[in-house]
Amino acid sequence: MFALNRKTKGEALFDIINNILMLCICFITLYPIWYVLVNAFNNGNDAMQGGIYWWPRMFTLENFKAVFESPGIMQSMWITVAKTLIGVVAHVFFTAMVAYAFSRRNLIGGRFYMILGTITMFFGGGLIPSFLLIRDLHLLENFMVYIIPVLFSFFDLIIFMTFFREIPDGLEEAARIDGANDWSIFLRVVLPVSMPVIATIALFHGVYQWNDYFTGMIYINNESLQPIQTYLYRVVAQSSSSQMMVAVQGSAATKTVTSQSIKLATMVVTTLPIVFVYPFLQRYFVKGMMIGSIKG
Known part of the structure; x- marks a missing residue:
């Protein structure tokens, strides 16, 4: 021994x-x-x-x-904190909501949607089409340009969906017996038991939001709306x-x-x-x- x-x-x-x-x-x-x-x-x-x-x-x-x-550094810091907190909450909730629908085996057209979403992970329109889209959505010089374009990520959806499918079906069945609908199940059953994946996606997106300088550089000219990373870019420049x-x-x-x-x-x-x-x-x-x- x-x-x-x-x-x-x-x-x-x-x-x-x-x-x-x-x-x-x-x-x-x-x-x-x-x-x-x-x-x-x-x-x-x-x-x-x-x-x-x-x-x-x-x-x-x-x-x-x-x-x-x-001048402006504290304003830039507040913009960064605000867009990080709001962006993380909005991104996690919206992506989790869509992922919960995708995790249902009986979703009509689910396979087709998965193919479309997978294509978007590898191919994009590029900077000029993105700028034209942001302009037509009236998001130029708008704080929401930090939130809406990154509200959803198909990569994060796959992570959420994989986790949701591992949740025992008995939890959902018990909730339905008690009269819960899909919204109640999602908010009161699925999300509370999904803290590991929620924290993971929150960390991913939080780091992105905090480090993102490109969005403020391309879509924002107003210095009072530029985040700290764009300020840092200007300092280094x-x-x-x-x-x-x-x-x-x-x-x-x-x-x-x-x-x-x-x-x-x-x-x-x-x-x-x-x-x-x-x-x-x-x-x-x-x-x-x-x-x-x-x-x-």
């Missing part, structure tokens, strides 16, 4: 090599994030000299002060320090910040919120990713 628990030399060597390899991968993945953090908290002029890899050489908060004093100093004109930080330090600080400000949310949804995310897997 004791001999069975002992690892062979080959297994022990494999574990050592595997651990070293995973540590290298973790380092390669995490170090760029650490590098951005270190330089974001370092004096901008000092950082231009290079040589900062592990710790700030001249610690300062002036970079973040300059970012938050920039600035090529000279003088242009950045105009954005923070009147700030005492102009003596210690540079365009590069503001870029890094803005990246930290726009990235950390979604990073903090992920650990709270991770356990649901892992369960959701196992949907449709082979079960013994």
Whole structure:
């Protein structure tokens, strides 16, 4: 019995090599994030000299002060928070509602709808037709341009549908015996037992909404409606320090910040919120990713 628990030399060597390899991968993945953090908290002029890899050489908060004093950044942050929260709730509810209908075996024309939906996963009209459609729907310069075009995803529908089909039929039959209709079953039976897949789709779409800069860049010219990621895009697009100093004109930080330090600080400000949310949804995310897997 004791001999069975002992690892062979080959297994022990494999574990050592595997651990070293995973540590290298973790380092390669995490170090760029650490590098951005270190330089974001370092004096901008000092950082231009290079040589900062592990710790700030001249610690300062002036970079973040300059970012938050920039015109429009807080408005952009509120737009991002609003479109993320509203977009996630609307997307999850609407996609789940359609997926519940698709999960019914007796849906008339269900196979035909599945074929049409699958085609849309691989083929799209392109940017110009999309822009013309958004224009004709009067969504240009409209907050709802962040919500309506991505209200539904067929990929997410497949994930929802797969989960719904694994729910025991007895739950629905019992609800129907008690007089529940389709809406009652969906809202009071199906959704409450579907938290793993709901959290997974919410995480997927929440990350998309938070990181999306393209929609604000193409369809929105009004800066008061642009999200923080579009603001970050405009910050990164600035090529000279003088242009950045105009954005923070009147700030005492102009003596210690540079365009590069503001870029890094803005990246930290726009990235950390979604990073903090992920650990709270991770356990649901892992369960959701196992949907449709082979079960013994």
